[in-house]
Amino acid sequence: MKTKHSFILLIMTMLHTSMVFSQPLFPEPLSQRVANYKINVELDADDHTLNAESVVEWINTSKDTVSEAYFHLYMNAFKNSETTFMQKQNYNGNKESDFGWIDIKSIRRKNGSELTLKTEFISPDDGNVNDQTVMRVPLEISVLPGDTAVFEFAFKVVLPPIIARSGYSKDYFFVGQWFPKLGVYQHDKTGSTGKWVCNQYHATSEFFADFGTYDVQITTPSNYYTGATGVLAHRQTNPDSTITFKYKAEDVIDFAWTASPRFVLLEDQWKHIKIKLLIQPEHQEQAERHFSAAKKTFEYLENKLGKYPYSVLTIIDPPVSGNASGGMEYPTLITAGTIAKLPKGIHSVEDVVVHELGHQYFMAMIASNEADEPWLDEGINTYFNVKIMNQIFGESSSSFDFLGMKMSALDMHHDTYCAMENPEIQPISLSAKNYSIGNYFNLVYSKATCVLFTLEGIVGELVMDEIMKTYFERFKFRHPKTQDFISVVNEIVKKHHDNKFGQNMNWFFEQIVFGTETVDYYVKQVSNIRKTRFGMFDKQGAKSLEEAKSAFYVSTVKLGKHGRLTIPVTVEIVFADGSKKTKTWDGKTQQKVFSFKGTKKIVRVQIDPEKNNRLDLNSQNNSYYHEVTKAPFYKLSLISLFFIMNLMIIFTALL
Amino acid sequence: MNLPDAYVRGFKIAFRLPRLAFLAYTIFIALALLIVLPFHGSLTNGFGQSGEIRKLLTSIDISVLFQFFKNNDILLSYFSHQLLWILGISWILGIFINGGIIRVLTKQRFTVSNFFTGAATNFFRFLGLGIFTTILHIVFILCAFAAMVLVFETEFTNEIELYNRIFIVLGVYFAFFVLIQSISDYAKFIMALYQSNNCFKRFFQAMRFVFKHFLKTYFLYLMLVFVPFIALYFYITFQRDIGLSSMTAIIAIFFIQQIYFWLRIWFRVWIFASQLELYTVEYIHDEKVRSEKERRIEWDRKAKQMEKEIEEKKQ
Numbered sequence: 001m002k003t004k005h006s007f008i009l010l011i012m013t014m015l016h017t018s019m020v021f022s023q024p025l026f027p028e029p030l031s032q033r034v035a036n037y038k039i040n041v042e043l044d045a046d047d048h049t050l051n052a053e054s055v056v057e058w059i060n061t062s063k064d065t066v067s068e069a070y071f072h073l074y075m076n077a078f079k080n081s082e083t084t085f086m087q088k089q090n091y092n093g094n095k096e097s098d099f100g101w102i103d104i105k106s107i108r109r110k111n112g113s114e115l116t117l118k119t120e121f122i123s124p125d126d127g128n129v130n131d132q133t134v135m136r137v138p139l140e141i142s143v144l145p146g147d148t149a150v151f152e153f154a155f156k157v158v159l160p161p162i163i164a165r166s167g168y169s170k171d172y173f174f175v176g177q178w179f180p181k182l183g184v185y186q187h188d189k190t191g192s193t194g195k196w197v198c199n200q201y202h203a204t205s206e207f208f209a210d211f212g213t214y215d216v217q218i219t220t221p222s223n224y225y226t227g228a229t230g231v232l233a234h235r236q237t238n239p240d241s242t243i244t245f246k247y248k249a250e251d252v253i254d255f256a257w258t259a260s261p262r263f264v265l266l267e268d269q270w271k272h273i274k275i276k277l278l279i280q281p282e283h284q285e286q287a288e289r290h291f292s293a294a295k296k297t298f299e300y301l302e303n304k305l306g307k308y309p310y311s312v313l314t315i316i317d318p319p320v321s322g323n324a325s326g327g328m329e330y331p332t333l334i335t336a337g338t339i340a341k342l343p344k345g346i347h348s349v350e351d352v353v354v355h356e357l358g359h360q361y362f363m364a365m366i367a368s369n370e371a372d373e374p375w376l377d378e379g380i381n382t383y384f385n386v387k388i389m390n391q392i393f394g395e396s397s398s399s400f401d402f403l404g405m406k407m408s409a410l411d412m413h414h415d416t417y418c419a420m421e422n423p424e425i426q427p428i429s430l431s432a433k434n435y436s437i438g439n440y441f442n443l444v445y446s447k448a449t450c451v452l453f454t455l456e457g458i459v460g461e462l463v464m465d466e467i468m469k470t471y472f473e474r475f476k477f478r479h480p481k482t483q484d485f486i487s488v489v490n491e492i493v494k495k496h497h498d499n500k501f502g503q504n505m506n507w508f509f510e511q512i513v514f515g516t517e518t519v520d521y522y523v524k525q526v527s528n529i530r531k532t533r534f535g536m537f538d539k540q541g542a543k544s545l546e547e548a549k550s551a552f553y554v555s556t557v558k559l560g561k562h563g564r565l566t567i568p569v570t571v572e573i574v575f576a577d578g579s580k581k582t583k584t585w586d587g588k589t590q591q592k593v594f595s596f597k598g599t600k601k602i603v604r605v606q607i608d609p610e611k612n613n614r615l616d617l618n619s620q621n622n623s624y625y626h627e628v629t630k631a632p633f634y635k636l637s638l639i640s641l642f643f644i645m646n647l648m649i650i651f652t653a654l655l
Numbered sequence: 656m657n658l659p660d661a662y663v664r665g666f667k668i669a670f671r672l673p674r675l676a677f678l679a680y681t682i683f684i685a686l687a688l689l690i691v692l693p694f695h696g697s698l699t700n701g702f703g704q705s706g707e708i709r710k711l712l713t714s715i716d717i718s719v720l721f722q723f724f725k726n727n728d729i730l731l732s733y734f735s736h737q738l739l740w741i742l743g744i745s746w747i748l749g750i751f752i753n754g755g756i757i758r759v760l761t762k763q764r765f766t767v768s769n770f771f772t773g774a775a776t777n778f779f780r781f782l783g784l785g786i787f788t789t790i791l792h793i794v795f796i797l798c799a800f801a802a803m804v805l806v807f808e809t810e811f812t813n814e815i816e817l818y819n820r821i822f823i824v825l826g827v828y829f830a831f832f833v834l835i836q837s838i839s840d841y842a843k844f845i846m847a848l849y850q851s852n853n854c855f856k857r858f859f860q861a862m863r864f865v866f867k868h869f870l871k872t873y874f875l876y877l878m879l880v881f882v883p884f885i886a887l888y889f890y891i892t893f894q895r896d897i898g899l900s901s902m903t904a905i906i907a908i909f910f911i912q913q914i915y916f917w918l919r920i921w922f923r924v925w926i927f928a929s930q931l932e933l934y935t936v937e938y939i940h941d942e943k944v945r946s947e948k949e950r951r952i953e954w955d956r957k958a959k960q961m962e963k964e965i966e967e968k969k970q
């Protein structure tokens with residue numbers, strides 16, 4: 001009945017809708033618009049279900065005649081404990097409402113054949129017969145190069161309690177990865193026959209899709225407010241106590257939406273971008289923190305990469321009970337996440353806004369295959385995440401500055417990488433499905449961030465900026481791969497440094513992106529041997545006696561390296577008179593000795609004083625100070641004394 | 656006796672006994688240094704000639720500490736063990752010091768021998784009481800924990816509601832905590848004054864006293880919680896404002912810290928004295944009232960008996 005009802009609604013509003021939807025958002029398409037969707041969905045808030053119809057248009061831009069189509073049915077990941085997603089996730093459920101799935105009621109080619117009974121579930125990644133997240137649709141009439149195939153779906157989604165981005169929590173709904181979504185028909189290399197790239201839904205992976213347009217009508221109970229990808233083109237209340245929101249998005253790779261009666265809608269503007277914040281009433285005091293972080297991120301990314309072309313950004317603040325949907329990115333829509341009364345010194349809310357907004361560039365515009373090469377997306381985005389947080393809060397306290405304790409966001413990623421039991425366990429270049437959840441974050445986010453900062457340390461900040469800008473400009477609205485990024489690096493480094501770091505930078509990527517090598521540089525020994533010069537010396541053809549009065553020092557700095565990773569580092573040597581010498585160590589050997597002869601002793605040695613190498617597993621042994629300042633030791637002892645005395649007084653019941 | 660009276664009388668007694676607080680403080684600092692000095696040594700050795708320690712001067716850089724404890728992971732478990740030991744010893748020490756303080760207060764004269772005699776003679780008496788109150792505390796902590804589990808498992812509309820519930824659980828727990836501590840103090844007085852070893856009997860006797868004079872006894876103990884808490888706030892604010900980024904500041908803060916602890920212990924002596932005064936005065940008053948009442952009853956009984964005898968004689 002509900003489907004019928006939504007069908008009538010669809011017809012009733014079609015006229016108006018077609019007018020609203022027919023006006024383009026961009027005068028010229030920004031992308032190829034290969035996959036285009038029209039969806040009409042109705043939310044049954046009591047049953048936590050969606051009844052929907054969609055029209056999917058796929059343009060065959062390849063040179064192949066394509067006789068099948070692949071669709072993602074992501075929602076089936078939550079169907080039972082045996083799906084590929086659930087096997088890596090700790091999830092317990094014992095009643096029907098604990099699970100979620102999607103039922104395809106019908107699928108047919110427009111003006112053509114009925115396909116419903118011909119579909120089959122396939123598991124291209126792992127052969128898991130219990131996984132139904134990919135559907136193969138054989139086509140009786142093949143799609144010729146340049147032709148368009150149009151599919152008509154009727155489907156029902158049963159939403160799970162919020163898990164991994166999607167589902168419901170009481171009256172809060174977050175609906176992502178919810179509709180039958182086309183895979184990407186891609187060629188491995190030029191000249192080869194293409195194939196559908198349509199990964200199953202893995203616990204660690206996110207998504208890969210073609211660009212296109214989305215016209216989506218969402219009907220909810222009339223007291224609900226929605227937020228979604230794209231712009232809200234129209235809103236109308238219906239006679240049956242429902243409300244329909246019409247959203248339109250162009251040149252995007254996905255469409256997600258949210259609905260809840262509890263949202264407070266706040267708006268702000270940055271240049272051409274309307275920033276809509278759908279916030280929980282109990283978090284409203286933090287609205288400015290969301291807006292400010294978003295505006296600073298836009299400013300930074302526009303400056304460093306290029307323009308955000310869309311006219312809107314919607315930030316969703318989920319309730320605490322729905323926080324599993326927080327910290328997620330969809331085109332022009334991100335979910336943040338916070339708790340009421342979050343202290344200002346804890347920058348987590350800003351961090352999540354900055355991170356997810358960064359994905360508007362590295363995911364929404366640079367649409368690399370996140371399932372296959374997640375580091376390209378999460379790694380590069382986290383690199384920018386850290387840079388922006390450093391700019392907003394200052395490097396030393398970019399993560400938090402609370403109760404006298406500080407932490408930099410970059411140090412946090414560095415420490416995460418260093419804290420791994422085995423940092424050499426896997427390279428960062430693998431497909432998402434090959435990582436455990438823990439290693440995925442440690443390597444794909446944290447190590448990748450350290451890798452990019454180290455690359456910046458080697459080639460310089462300006463060159464790195466140009467690399468990123470070029471990469472963005474060249475590959476926006478396309479699907480670049482790791483090799484594309486490396487090619488840009490090699491090109492720009494060559495342009496600025498010629499062969500200073502070798503023929504190209506492949507040695508860097510081979511060791512750190514495709515390889516698992518690690519390194520810990522350390523100061524092994526510093527010695528200053530006092531010597532005097534005396535005896536008979538030839539001076540202007542005659543022998544003359546020099547007495548032992550002017551002392552000098554033969555100073556030696558012995559450096560060592562644990563691990564096999566080779567990264568050039570600079571070494572700063574400071575002498576007693578304050579003079580400095582800077583040496584470079586290519587790091588190709590496990591040891592290095594620098595010797596000096598002069599009248600002053602070495603008082604300080606610092607490996608990598610600029611902290612360019614962010615992959616050093618132990619930074620504590622990178623320096624030698626002849627005179628170690630005692631004050632910090634006393635400070636720490638004093639703090640511990642205070643802590644212990646207080647505890648003792650409480651334990652003696654003296655209070 | 657009203658509450659201000661109790662404070663004033665307690666203050667007058669405590670004012671004459673600064674050395675008592677000093678002695679207790681000395682015992683504490685000596686014990687604390689047993690762990691802090693080796694910790695200082697481990698820090699110095701652990702960092703060696705590294706310059707990273709400098710980053711801890713202006714603020715506490717968590718990353719530097721993380722690296723340090725990663726390189727010296729054994730230290731963390733070693734010092735947490737040490738800390739547990741010290742806290743265990745503190746618990747026993749608390750019983751000892753309480754005995755000394757109460758004796759000095761009852762004699763109203765401080766001598767070291769007076770203190771230690773009290774500490775020794777009351778030790779086993781208070782040990783039983785200490786075990787009993789600790790068990791009570793554990794029971795209440797478990798109850799609070801169970802309540803907390805329930806709070807998290809019950810549906811909530813948003814976290815503000817959750818915060819409020821947590822606040823209520825903690826508030827109720829705190830109210831009971833103060834009550835047990837307060838009763839335990841009066842039980843100590845009774846045990847010391849009557850040289851009694853029966854901790855259960857005395858605890859329940861003290862409980863009757865506390866409930867009879869509930870507001871006075873409760874607020875007296877409440878002060879003992881709030882004043883140090885406020886002092887702690889001022890201390891932390893002061894330390895933050897001064898900063899610990901130079902040797903001079905560190906030395907200055909060290910002395911202020913020691914004064915803070917001495918004052919805190921002295922304030923405990925003050926409250927102890929006030930509680931003791933309150934107890935003595937109210938108890939004597941109660942006794943007077945009781946004996947007066949008994950006398951009247953006796954008198955009434957006798958009068959009735961006489962009347963009866965006269966009646967009988969008349970008949």
Ligand SMILES: [Zn+2]
Pocket residue numbers: 355359378381
């Ligand atoms: Zn991300």
